[in-house]
Amino acid sequence: MTDLAEFKARLVQQAIAEGFVSCRICRPWDVPEVADRLAVFVEHGFHGQMGWMAERQNWRGDPAQLWPEAKSVIMLAESYTPDENPMAAVARTDHGAISVYARNKDYHDLVKKRLKRLARWLIAETSAQTEVKVFVDTAPVPEKPLAQAAGLGWQGKHTNLVSRDFGNWVFLGSVFTTLDLPVDPPEPDHCGSCRSCLTACPTDAFPAPYQMDARRCISYLTIEHKGPIDAELRPLLGNRIYGCDDCLAACPWNKFAVAASDMRYAARDDLDAPPLADLARLDDAAFRSVFSGSPIKRIGRDRFVRNVLYAIGNSENPALTQVAQALCDDDDPSVADAAKWAVDRLS
Secondary structure, rough: OHEEEEEHHHHHHHHHHOOOOOEEEOOOOOOOOOHHHHHHHHOOOOOOOOHHHHHHHHHHHHHOOOHHOEEEEEEEEEEOOOOOOHHHHHOOOOOOEEEEHHOOHHHHHHHHHHHHHHHHHHHHHHHHHOOOOOOOOOOOOHHHHHHHHHHEEEEOOOEEEEEEOOOEEEEEEEEEEEOOOOOOOOOOOOOOOOHHHHOOOOOOOOOOEEEEEEHHHHHHHHHHOOOOOOOOOOOOOOOEEOOOHOOOOOOOOHHOOOEEOHHHHOOOOOHHOOOOHHHOOOOOHHHHHOOOOOOOHHHHHHHHHHHHHHHHHOOOOHHHHHHHHHHOOOHHHHHHHHHHHHHHHHH
């Protein structure tokens, strides 16, 4: 290749053709602030039970250590903007509210396939000696700081990526490569004095702008946290049974959100505010069947039904008392505890 700028333009064009909404490039070492920020996060215990964040600080804090041979990081954004108001399900208290990204196929699989196709194109257009590694949220890669360094957007006060071009309903993926590609300028912060995302949080999970205490975050509590959830936080979960979209939905930059290009991100009918009573009755086999191909399957039946029972306890619907009562002797201690709590609340 003699004209790297021309090749980069073709790379971006190919990424858009694959379904990504934006493609920018940075260096693996362009995020020097991450190590200190991560150290503070772990020191305060904000990572909760996510022990891997502490164990892999060296990689997550310095992506150049993850693969020292890499010279460039191709950062990509893929839109999953919902078709309807994502907060509508929260108002239906006897139904479950599932985070927008988890209402259909697992984005890890969809995004990774696009990344691999782009990586194969990159090798075919350059040299068999070109090396690549693709990542999408399953390795110690600081995707959001790298995305900001590459100019995809900036990390908003809710710590998620925000863009003036496509809002904050996006998945991030990366292609590390040994190619030395021209880089893009980083994106400055455009949050200004806005605090919409911070005030929208039901559990007050942001001790300060740009800081998040996962131990109070509903996404963490309903997905990553094992065992019973603290009693003081249970009423604040509402009917959110997997993830939370409140801070994302509150961002004013979503007026520029781009429609999802993949219909597999559109909500399945049975996952768009499903009845809590139906979900509570799932045994392990039924849970695996219903959530086959879904990111929800990862947390297992017990943790999911635990979440459903907290939602039942918050429903203020006495008709659901018998549903909770039937699980008070469940084999899983967390489920049994949540069922008893729900019965007490509804009584």
